[in-house]
Amino acid sequence: MLNRFLQTFKIFFLLLLPCSAVASMPSDTLYSYQQLMQFFVDAKANSDVWRTAEVHKDFGDYYFQTNNYDNSFKSYKKSIDLFEKIGDSTNLYQVKLSLAKLYTFQDLDDGAERLLQEAVQYYNRENKGVELARAYLDLSRIYLDRQDFKKEILYLNKSVNINRILKDTLLDITISIEKSNSYIRLGEENKALGTAEKALSMSREIKNIDFIARSLLAVGNAYQLKKNPQLAIEYLRQSHQLTAPTEAQQFRDIYKTMAAAHAAQESYDSAYAYVNKFVILNDSLQNADQLETANRLSRQYESQKKDEKIQELSQEKSSAEFSVRKQRNLLISALIGFLAILAGTYFIIRFFQKQISTRELINRQNEKINKQKITELENNMKIESMHAMIEGQEAERERVAKDLHDSLGGLLSTVKLQFDSLENKMEGVSKFKNYQNANRLLDTACQEVRDIARNMQPSSLLNLGLVAAVRDLINRIDDPDQRTIDFQHYGLETKLENTVALTVYRLVQELLNNSIKHSKAKEILIQLTREQSEFIIMVEDDGVGFDVEGVEKGMGTENILSRVNYLKGDLSVHSEKGKGTTTLITVPL
């Protein structure tokens, strides 16, 4: 009862928490809006341009912190214009650096890079070491964003070199942590650990809690990379204790590594808890739409199947729980019945043994459920990426085919036309061998463009339909062996959806190619049947056949399988040595 009351109270308290946090935030770090307005009015009244410029910068900072990026941008711009007007370069570049931060924050890396390079030049000229080192550090972060790790390290090192002379400890620590992070990304575990520990000892020296927390996280990450989850967890725990409540990003990073470390220790329960925490924080940090895509991705496929499997497993779990209870009751009544102490002891021992083993069973089931979830997720990702690949490939082929036809094909035809009409203008030109050759080559070029474009994607498929495209495919085959190719189709009068038609076409193409290349068949039969709820493709030849079990997965079979899977269809291949091959594909519509 009391417990319940406490919990309700806790939730109530948690609900209050965000409001108070928001209310107190701006005044902690910045001037309030009213204060800024007052400064602004004062500066204007005194016609103090320098002061006005500074107030604009403060406004910029204020808007930045309160997530009002448009206004922040405008204020920084005003400030930059004014500082430029009065020629105060020191402040001008300070504001430019702030603007660069804003750009970076909004993923406008190019703008940020330009500003930072300007600043680097200026600080170089003016010999301003600290600022220069910081600008280099900011630059390195941009390259990190672009995953250009080499440039990242380059600028980090530039920053380090300057700081070797300056000996600014805070900067030193920041750089060390950054460096450690990049070593982790490059997979250099020992270097990562070394720099992280250096950062930690320096932070401890100056007793800066924020930096200690950040360094601890870096050390933890390095240990996780070194496959020492136990130490990683220990450092991360310490980091977690010291991290300030407002550092959401840092918490997120801690949870991420925590989850990985616990998973490495095979304590999946804790790993799951941390994954959840990570996901919740990541949600609030990332864009809502990105999140939506991720969710959809995980929901979309075979969710029904997954649910059924999970349900099945939890049913097993609950029946196991039920049997524990039953066992206990039985044992207690047996104890009362016998009333013999020895026998009692015996049963108590047995009871505990049973309980432990059933608890283990429950744990194992839980683990199974978790693993199941993970493999489901992985499979879904695989399917997604395969679909994306197939769709992307077809879209690209369509584009290239269209470009070839529309631009290159048209151009070549025009050239041919003009060139050929020379004959009319210059008498006797057609007697020249060069002229004849060029004319013939132009024809070949036109023919090539046609062939390449058609192999990319047959335009008859989209314009005239599947039957016409398959008919063209058969007619086009240059077959020295003069095989008979029968083409039968039933119920294809109505048009199929474009992606289905295209995939079916590719399947027929692939199967036909296989048969011609390998089977030595005399007759090939292609059969397309549309039923009410399914589409059947059958390709049969009377060739040499093969051993279905023994066949290795070549490019051809891989392609066929992935396309069948794409259509969620069924593939059945029947073949015997010397008795031909029958391939049957059924696709639900």
Added chain:
Amino acid sequence: MIKILIADDHTMFADGIESILAEEADIEVVGKCYDGEAVFTELAEKEIDLILLDVNLPKMNGIEVCKKLFKEKTDIKVLALSMFNEESYVTEILNNGAQGYILKNTGRTELLKSIHTVVEGQSYFSPAVTQTIMKGLVKGNETSKATNLNIPKISRREKEVLQLIVKEHTTQEIADQLFISLKTVESHRANLLAKLSARNTAGLVRIAMENNLIDV
């Protein structure tokens, strides 16, 4: 004087054709247009003998233009002009009323010849197109329904299934005997029903017996 309308969305190509035809004393290019719908606005305004029609026009392709044009009786001739040398395109546009089909890499001499031939009421095809049509005629082994006279070729595997159906085996038995799944048997059966125009298994058996499709 032959009055010609050029319909091609590749402006440079259309201009090239126009400049070549401009040199001919008995030919006059009375208009150019760049999509299928514009063909009909041109037709409403001008007197035209022949359309040089690109098959792959935007908004309304050449085949659709022909369909609409030849719905009513008209003396206008159509000479299809195309990048594609595919049997399906050639057949489709000829079936819809075009008199000739030339490829876009046609030279001046052939272009003039094709125009005159079509205007005189005969058909004209580029040599490569003629080849394509011939190839289609030779290879064309295409069936799309069964008639009393013509039973489509039954595949080897289908024949095995059909034989077992006639012997009154169940789907499960057929699957076991042929080492295939139930679904595969069902698919073969569906194919057989479709190609023999049968409505059920009984019909299938009847047609099989009547036409000696199985070895008893």
